[in-house]
Amino acid sequence: MEEEKGRHRSSVFFTFMILSTISLRSSHAADTLPAGQSIHDGQTLISASQTFELGFFSPPNSSNRYVGIWYHKLSPRTIVWVGNRERPIPNISGFLTIDAQGTLMILDKIGTSIVIASSTGNTNLTSATLLDSGNLVLKQWNSSQDEQPLWQSFDHPTDTFLPRMKLGLDGKRNRLLTSWRSSDDPGPGDFSAGIDPNGTKQFFLWYKGEVQWQSGVWNGTSFGLINRMTGGRYNISYTPHWIDGYYYYTLGDSSVITRGVMEVLGQFKQYIWLESEEEWVVLWVQPKKLPCEVPATCGANGLCSTSHDNSTNCRCMYGFVPASYQRWRSNDWSAGCMRRTPTDCERDGFFSLTSVKLPIFSSREGNSSLSLEDCKSSCGRDCSCTAFAAAYANGTGCLFWSGGLLGLQDGTQDLYVRLAASDLSQDSGKKKNSQRDYSFSSHCSYSDMDN
Known part of the structure; x- marks a missing residue:
């Protein structure tokens, strides 16, 4: 085993000696690294523009x-991508190269070998190009002189979301942004951002794998996060795919320099560069560290609202009561709410809850020919279905939920919640009053709003 390791180190060292003598031959900065050449520490690639x-x-x-990768003309240096975030080079002996097998890799004088991307084709025709979008692309030329992309850094983001970069599923792999470990360490941190892989078409923030914030469901034209992002300056484009869904944004003004960042402390911030001030300015941030933006604050079936003084209120939906009155009296709402009357499936109905942000973890039937009545019928037949809503802004398509409803708060959408027939048959005036209450007044109750 030790002999095999020794041979590997010798092979890497031999490769280092050969490739380290071959640097980019151009006297000016190039945007492309050809096979067999190297970029030493202190040398750079610069995109065409x-x-x-x-x-x-x-x-x-x-x-x-x-x-x-960083912005060439901006100071201080702003890093947008890191190729070896988990395996740093301890000194300045490292260099980036494409080896004899067409592999984009980092080598150094002590035998370190870090593979960034691999090629399986004709390696003599392999090269890596830095584009003006900030995307590093490994590609090869075929016999017809056509480019064939093999790998791109945009499919392997670190903490930064650039225009035209796609977040979401790439086959079975979810393209996520992951925060730096600290401002001094670009290794993977505790926070991640991206599209919910379960197909709900929401933008999620995770802390150690647990959902901390969600944007609300994409309805075909927008979701909460994008509403905050437009501001009259952006031309946002979202390309929805049901199985292989992804999200990206474009700029209406190509001269605007902007980037989104999954920050070390758990917030996702969109920055814009102000040339006149020579600094980055935050356009918007999510979450704003308000408890309602964390789905579990009010527990399952709890409604979260924020008062004008930024205090947090949790309430139970109509037909639900606190799961633990004692904990709710001490402002610990995490246990959520439970049904006042158990459902029996056959005689259940649905209560309309208006002006809310829809819960997380839905399933979707995106067929735009389905009406809200179709959704109601389908949910009614499924005894495990606890709520439904329209998938699109025009009222078509279906979203379904099973189990407890997590992440309810003030919003603009309507949700239809399964209730026992006895709760639905109560005085209609009470139901109307409770429905008005659910557009979130600043008053809080730790019991059912109907009592």
Whole structure:
């Protein structure tokens, strides 16, 4: 075993000696690294329009070296992608190269070998190009001189979301943004952002794998996060796919420099560069550290609202009561609410809950020919279905929920919740009053709003 490791180290060292002598021959900065050539620490690639730059860097208060991409003309340096975030080079001996097998990799003088991307084709025709979008693309030329992309950094993001970068499913792999471990360490941190892989078409933030915030369901034209992102300046485009769904955005003004970042402390921030001030300014941020933006704050079947003084109120939906009155009296709402009357499926009905942000973890029937009555009929036949809503802004398509409803708060959509027939048959005036209450006044009750 030790002999095999020794042979591997020798092979890597031999490769290092050969490739380290072959640098980019051009006297000016290039945007492409051809096979067999190298970029040493201190050298860079610069995209064709001099928008982005690729090379080695060290974070603040660190001597470790990383391969990264940053804005070429902006100061201070702003990193948008890191190629070896989990395996830094401890000194300046590293270099980036495409080896004899067409593999984009980092080598150094002590035998470190870090593979970034691999090729399986004619390796003599393989190259890596830094585009003006900030995307690093490994590609090869075939016999017809056509480019064939093999790999791109946009499919392997770190913490930064650039225009035209796609988030969401790539086959079975979910393309996510993951925060740095700290401002001095670009290793993967505790927070991630991306599209819900369960097909609900929501933008989620996770903390150690647990959902901390959701944007609300995409309805065919917008969701909550995008409403905050437009601001009259952006031309946002979302391309929905049911099985292989992804999300990206474009800019209405190509001169605007903007980026989204999954921050170390758990917030997703959209920045814009102000040339006149030579600094980044935050356009918007989510979550805003308000408890209602964390789905579990009011527990299952709990409604969360925020008063004008930013205090948080949790209430139970019509037909539900606190699962633990004692905990609710001490403002611990995490146990949520339970049904006042058990359902029996055959005689159940649905209560209309208006002006809410829909719960997380729905399933979808995206057929736009389905009406709200179709949704009601389908949910009614399924005894495990606890609620339904329209999937699109025009009232078509269906969203279904089973089990407890998590993440309800003030919003603009309507949700239809399964209730026992006895609850639905109560005085209609009470139901109307409770429905008005569910548009979230600033008053809080720890019991059913109907009592």
